[in-house]
Amino acid sequence: MASFVKFTINGKTCLAEEGAQLVEAAKENGIYIPTLCNYPGIPPKGSCRICTVLVNGIGQTACTTKVVEGMTVQTSTPELEEFRKSVIEILFAEGNHLCPSCEKSGSCELQALAYRYRVTVPHFPYLFPKRDVEAWHPKLVKDHNRCIQCKRCIRGIRNGKGQALFAFGKRGDKVVINIDPETSRDISDALAQEAMDMCPVGAILRKEKGFDVPIGKRKFDRQPIGSDIQA
Amino acid sequence: MAKKIIATTSLAGCFGCHMSILDIDERILDLIELVEFNKSPIDDIKTFTKECDIGIIEGGCCNDENVHTLLEFRKHCKTLVVIGECAMMGGLPSMRNTIPLKECLDEAYLNGPTVADCNPQKIIPNDPDIPKILNRVYPCHEIVKIDVFLPGCPPRADLIWDALVALVTGAELKLPYTTFKFD
Numbered sequence: 001m002a003s004f005v006k007f008t009i010n011g012k013t014c015l016a017e018e019g020a021q022l023v024e025a026a027k028e029n030g031i032y033i034p035t036l037c038n039y040p041g042i043p044p045k046g047s048c049r050i051c052t053v054l055v056n057g058i059g060q061t062a063c064t065t066k067v068v069e070g071m072t073v074q075t076s077t078p079e080l081e082e083f084r085k086s087v088i089e090i091l092f093a094e095g096n097h098l099c100p101s102c103e104k105s106g107s108c109e110l111q112a113l114a115y116r117y118r119v120t121v122p123h124f125p126y127l128f129p130k131r132d133v134e135a136w137h138p139k140l141v142k143d144h145n146r147c148i149q150c151k152r153c154i155r156g157i158r159n160g161k162g163q164a165l166f167a168f169g170k171r172g173d174k175v176v177i178n179i180d181p182e183t184s185r186d187i188s189d190a191l192a193q194e195a196m197d198m199c200p201v202g203a204i205l206r207k208e209k210g211f212d213v214p215i216g217k218r219k220f221d222r223q224p225i226g227s228d229i230q231a
Numbered sequence: 232m233a234k235k236i237i238a239t240t241s242l243a244g245c246f247g248c249h250m251s252i253l254d255i256d257e258r259i260l261d262l263i264e265l266v267e268f269n270k271s272p273i274d275d276i277k278t279f280t281k282e283c284d285i286g287i288i289e290g291g292c293c294n295d296e297n298v299h300t301l302l303e304f305r306k307h308c309k310t311l312v313v314i315g316e317c318a319m320m321g322g323l324p325s326m327r328n329t330i331p332l333k334e335c336l337d338e339a340y341l342n343g344p345t346v347a348d349c350n351p352q353k354i355i356p357n358d359p360d361i362p363k364i365l366n367r368v369y370p371c372h373e374i375v376k377i378d379v380f381l382p383g384c385p386p387r388a389d390l391i392w393d394a395l396v397a398l399v400t401g402a403e404l405k406l407p408y409t410t411f412k413f414d
Contacts, residue, residue: 090321099413100316101323111413112364118406120380121372128321128328130365182332215414224408 005069010076018069022062024053026075032226033075034084034108034116036200037150038063045151050087050113052080081117088113089122096128096145097201103210104202106218110148111201112225134179139192139207142179149175149201157195159183165195177203235284236398238308239271242297243324243368244290248315249273249384254388257276265399268402269354285398288377290317292322294370296362310398312379314386316413318371322384325368329357332366379404384414 002017009031016025021044026132037048044063051062053144054074062075074080091097091110099105114118131144153166153178163183169176215221241249249272255262269283270276286308292298305311316322327335340346340355371377382395390410397404 072376096326097315097320098323098326102414105414114413115408115411118411121370121377125373126320126325126328127323128368130329221412222409223301 004102004112005067007067007069007071007073009073017139019066022053022055022067022073024074025067026062027229030230031075032230033062034226035063036113037152039152042152042156045155048087048091048148048150050084051085054080057071074123074196085111085119086123088117088119090124091148092119093122093124094129095148096131096186098145101207102146102202103205104146104199106213106215106221108202108220109200109225111218115220116224135207137179137181137184137207139189140179140185140195141207142185143203143205143206144176145203146201148201149177150200151173151177151179152198152200153195153204156198157191159187159191165191179191180223234267234268236267236270236281237266237271237285237287237305237395238279238283240289240300240304241272242290242295242300242318242371244315244317244322246272246289247291248318248383251314251383251385251388252391256388257391258392262395264397279303279307284310285395286311288313288318288371289315290360291319291321291324291371292365293334294362294364294372298365298374300368301374303364303369309379311375312381312398313371313373313377314381314383314391316382316384319380319382320370321368325370328367332364336364349404379391383410383412386410387412 004015005018009015009026009029012023014029022037023038024040033053034050037045038051040142046061046064049061051083054060054061054077055065056072068214088110092114099111102108105111133144134142137223152170154168157165159165164218165180165184165187166177167180194207195204237247241270253259268274269281270279286304288304292301313319317324321328326368335356340350341353379394381390383390387410393407394404396402
C-alpha cells in the first residue's frame with residue numbers, strides 16, 4: 001500500500017501519495033496550478049515554467065516536483081502571478097498567434113491562460129517570425145506559427161508500433177517540432193485527433209476538420225481554465 | 232455633468248469593431264445622453280474640432296497616414312482605448328509581417344495570379360496622395376502609449392459598453408471573463 005505524506009499548499013494541509021507529481025497532488029486536493037507543457041499521463045518536461053510555485057520558499061516547476069513529507073508550497077503570490085503573466089506574454093510575442101483565424105480558438109490552452117490572467121498586449125515586442133505551415137502531410141497540418149515548443153506531442157504521441165510521430169530539429173530559438181512523414185503516413189483518424197487534442201495550441205490540426213463547435217460552446221468560452229479543479 | 236467627448240477611428244481594420252460599437256443596440260440612446268462624438272466615422276467629422284476625453288482606435292498601423300492619425304489621437308484624447316485584435320497585435324493585416332514588403336507588393340501588383348494583363352506598365356502605385364505603406368504592420372501600443380485594451384475580433388458589444396460606462400462614469404474598468412475574448 002502506498003504511503004501518504006502530509007504537506008501544505010497555501011497554508012492548507014494536503015495529503016497525497018508519496019512521490020506524486022505536485023501538479024496532480026494539488027489537483028486532488030482541489031488546488032489549481034496553471035500548466036501548459038504538462039499533460040496528464042505523459043512524462044513531465046518542465047519547459048514552459050507556467051507551473052512555477054514556491055516549494056519551501058524556492059521557485060520550482062510543480063510538474064517536475066514530487067511531493068515529500070512536510071513540504072510547504074505556495075502557488076500564488078503576486079510575484080508568481082506576474083511571472084506567469086510574463087511567460088504567457090512571451091509566448092504570444094514570440095510566435096504568430098492570430099486567434100481570430102485559428103481553428104483551436106476557444107479551446108486553446110495558451111489563449112485560455114491569457115483569458116484567465118487577462119493578458120491583453122505583451123510587454124515585449126512582437127517578433128513576427130517567419131515560419132512555415134506544413135499542409136502536405138496526409139492526415140495532419142503542422143502550423144509552426146502557433147507552435148510553442150512544449151513538446152507534448154513528442155512525449156505523448158506514438159503510432160501502433162510505438163514509434164514517435166513528432167521530433168524536434170535545430171536548437172535554441174530555432175527549434176522546430178517536425179512531423180515524421182514515415183510514421184505519420186498511415187495513422188488512424190483517432191490518433192490524428194489525439195495529436196490535435198494533445199497540442200495545447202493550434203499547431204497540430206487534423207485535416208478536413210475544424211470549426212465544428214460553435215462560438216459560445218467551446219471549452220473555455222464560459223469557464224476559465226482550471227475552474228474544474230478550483231472554483 | 233458635462234458630456235464626455237469621444238472620438239473614434241479605424242486604421243488598418245475592417246470596420247468590424249465599429250460595427251460592434253453599433254451592436255450595443257438601443258443602449259446607444261443612453262450613450263448619446265452621456266457623450267458627444269467628435270472626429271469619428273460615426274458622425275463623419277474628419278478632423279478634431281475639440282479636445283476629447285476618450286479616443287477609440289480600431290486597427291493597427293500599416294501606412295504613414297495611420298501613424299499620423301494615431302499620433303493626432305494621442306495628442307487630442309486624454310484616454311486612448313484600442314479595440315480589437317488588429318489594434319492590439321496587428322491582426323490579419325500583420326500576416327504580411329513575415330514577408331518582405333517588396334515581395335508583398337510584387338505579388339499584389341506585378342506577379343500575382345490575378346494581376347494577369349491588367350497592369351501592363353508594371354507600376355506599383357506610387358501617387359503622392361496615396362499613403363505610404365510601412366515595412367510592416369505595427370500594433371498601436373508600439374507607436375504611442377495606449378491606456379486601455381479591449382480585445383476581440385471584434386470585441387463583444389457588451390465589453391465595449393461596459394468599458395465606455397466605466398470610462399464615462401469613472402467607475403472601475405472590469406473585464407468580465409465571458410466578454411474578454413480574442414476572437
